Amino acid sequence: MxxxxxxxxxxxxxxxxxxxxxxxxxxxxxxLIYLDNAATTQKPNAVIDAITDYYRNDNANVHRGAHALSDRATQKFEAAREAVAAFLNSPSSRQVIWVRGVTEAVNLVANTWGRSELREGDRVLLPYLEHHSDIVPWQMVCAETGSSVEPIPVLESGDIDLDALDSMLDERVKMVALNHVSNALGTVNPVQQIIGKAKAVGAKVFIDGAQAVAHWPLDVQALGCDFYAFSGHKLFGPTGIGALWGREELLDAMPPFLGGGEMIETVSFSGTTFNTLPFKFEAGTPNIAGVIGLGAAIDYVQSLxxxxxxxxxxxxxxxxxxxxxxxxxxxxxxxxxxxxxxxxxxxxxxxxxxxxxxxxxxxxxxxxxxxxxxxxxxxxxxxxxxxxxxxxxxxxxxxxxxxxxxxxxxxxxx
The missing domain is CATH 3.90.1150.10 (Aspartate Aminotransferase, domain 1)
Structure with a gap:
């Protein structure tokens, strides 16, 4: 055997x-034989119970209330952030930003890092394997900045053509964005190898981990990427919640994505100052139940x-x-x-x-x-x-x- x-x-x-x-x-x-897990996974009792328990016993806004319900909700909310940080082997939970899913994560990075860093003539490389959510936000920002999105060829097998990638990489490439696993074919991309190639020309790397998180443990430090994102509903968690991980120095330098409550330090009509990480990127009342459900999903997966x-x-x-x-x-x-x-x-x-x-x-x-x-x-x-x-x-x-x-x-x- x-x-x-x-x-x-x-x-x-x-x-x-x-x-x-x-x-x-x-x-x-x-x-029922459910074979559509790449679209969304089903939810175990542990996740359903965690969401129900929050609404039944702890329903309150987080970080703001001077009462027991808010304290309990905040503790569970931030415990889930710590769980994601440990799940990804992040150096700090400050680097974990709540988003609705990978789509919002890509839009966040493209519209903050991209608008700040991309200039006319710069290039963003994406494989033909990509989900539309990995392509369209970069196209929109590149159209505004005078930069370009260019496709990395894919072999007939469904593997990225690494020789073609080598020929495309130069100092004008500022971002290489790709999925860890193709949602359409199941291809496991050699992301660590690609990250090394991109870093050699000074490019940043964004990894869409939506299809990877349910299959094996992840370690963003070992990968060496700059951004990593996943969606909770691909990991037996709720829809409408996900996480973006980023290098702290990059997140610190990036401007806020959305304005509103929570993401501010002070507000006056003469000007506004912004909150520290991770709250700078988390405007408004968050999906508290979704965060708690995602934390429960990670606990469930880690128990296996x-x-x-x-x-x-x-x-x-x-x-x-x-x-x-x-x-x-x-x-x-x-x-x-x-x-x-x-x-x-x-x-x-x-x-x-x-x-x-x-x-x-x-x-x-x-x-x-x-x-x-x-x-x-x-x-x-x-x-x-x-x-x-x-x-x-x-x-x-x-x-x-x-x-x-x-x-x-x-x-x-x-």
């Missing part, structure tokens, strides 16, 4: 699945054997690829050197949206479309794909059901 096999067998996905109440239901008369969980997810992908090889007309889009449990596929003669509809009729939830990655779909010459994405509560039985559903679709449209 290999070490990976031992880890896979040590992971009890059925016990994990029991922690997620939404999975204990039927859809269209079939047990993460190496065994990763081995389990890798087994699901390998099992999928083995079964798919026996279905004529079923093809995987991309075959990256390293991937998480995302299977993006096409079925000959059947539109991806029709595949998704037929699978849903069997209680199987997958994603269809361009996955907010239209440049990547254009690279492959397809309008979109069907995508199954696995996580800790999925099983080989889920994969069996997926393949049986695909066979039914093939029989219907073949």
């Amino acid at each position: 290999t070490a990976a096999t031992a880890l896979t067998q040590a992971f009890d996905a059925a016990a994990v699945r029991a922690d997620f109440p939404i999975l204990q239901q039927e859809v269209n008369g079939h047990p 054997d993460r190496a065994a969980a990763a081995a389990h997810e890798q087994d699901l992908l390998e099992y999928t690829l083995a079964l798919a090889a026996d279905i004529d007309g079923l093809s995987r889009v991309g075959h990256p050197r390293e991937a998480v449990g995302i299977y993006s596929f096409l079925l000959a003669g059947c539109h991806p949206s029709d595949v998704g509809m037929l699978l849903d009729q069997q209680g199987i939830a997958v994603r269809t479309g361009h996955h907010c990655a239209q440049p990547l779909m254009a690279h492959y010459g397809v309008p979109g794909t069907a995508r199954a994405s696995y996580t800790i509560y999925n099983t080989r039985e889920d994969v069996d059901a997926l393949m049986a559903g695909i066979r039914k679709a093939k029989a219907l449209f073949g």
